[in-house]
């Protein structure tokens with residue numbers, strides 16, 4: 001069952017305004033589009049320094065940074081849009097355990113009460129039951145939206161570092177993103193699939209440099225690692241410093257919460273009830289979650305044929321070498337995915353991105369030196385709170401890792417630039433000839 005009574009949505013949204021937190025570039029937009037398809041006036045929130053400042057002003061000061069950031073972006077949107085709070089729903093998932101994430105929705109409720117916004121609803125589905133509080137039709141579509149967001153991010157990160165025409169990847173991806181939002185709003189998943197295939201084909205043929213770059217695995221707390229505003233655009237920074245980033249996907253958390261149900265049922269419910277629960281989770285995973293994921297990866301194969309995720313059991317097995325699975329939450333995933341990035345995917349280094357004072361982030365940071373020794377690859381643990389420039393810590397490591405590739409990259413770049421300038425000279429000459437030498 002869902003944790004908060006407001007979390008249940010049982011039918012069309014009656015035009016209520018729903019705000020979606022600005023956690024991730026594609027996820028926020030696609031989630032809003034899915035909610036629009038079932039009758040909500042859903043809007044993706046945006047964030048910047050001023051919304052974060054507003055959030056910090058209205059929270060206690062000790063919260064981890066996703067809390068003031070989400071709260072501030074909502075408060076700014078409410079002030080800007082002047083919507084009656086009684087018509088507003090704030091989408092704020094929650095989770096179990098000692099982690100503060102379970103408290104975000106409760107703190108938001110207190111802030112709303114202080115402002116006299118009693119009528120505002122918080123839709124707060126829980127990771128505890130793999131988000132069962134959400135209406136099944138919407139839940140299925142949201143899963144599609146989550147997988148496609150992961151795919152769009154991966155397509156970008158796989159191609160952008162190699163683009164010859166600066167900005168061409170972002171431009172192409174953004175055009176398709178807009179079309180995908182429209183397709184999700186219309187509930188047209190076939191069209192979404194067609195667009196995934198088309199964007200992958202188009203990105204695959206954009207002019208690109210061939211010289212390799214060191215692959216850097218990015219793990220850590222799901223909100224901060226996925227949010228370019230809060231992590232100072234860590235993946236783009238890796239690219240600027242000569243690398244290619246592979247960010248652990250959002251879908252990992254869903255596979256984890258689903259698999260956790262199986263582990264808990266095995267341990268706590270040995271009877272028929274537990275067996276039924278495990279069977280149901282197995283069915284869901286095999287015939288829905290895995291199938292949807294494979295479907296989109298197939299469609300994006302032109303670019304992502306070598307960027308598949310590993311089964312969640314393998315991630316947990318690696319993490320369990322340092323923490324038991326009963327230590328629920330992100331720490332096991334962070335450790336396990338980091339190990340697999342190096343062992344199986346060929347990553348040359350790991351970035352562990354966490355909010356300042358994050359509980360799982362602090363735990364993993366204390367364990368990573370041991371894993372670093374085992375993997376023989378550098379692990380950079382960065383903590384973010386919206387201030388300073390934590391990504392400076394990447395500079396020396398990336399300098400060392402990119403060194404072997406730098407000469408080849410520079411040669412290719414020179415060749416491309418001289419080719420471009422020859423092409424432009426030819427074009428100019430043709431134009432001069434055509435105008436009879438007047439221009």
Ligand code: SF4
Pocket residue numbers: 064065066099100101102221330355357358359360361
């Ligand atoms: S995982 Fe870290 S950042 Fe997220 S709520 Fe928990 S303590 Fe805060």
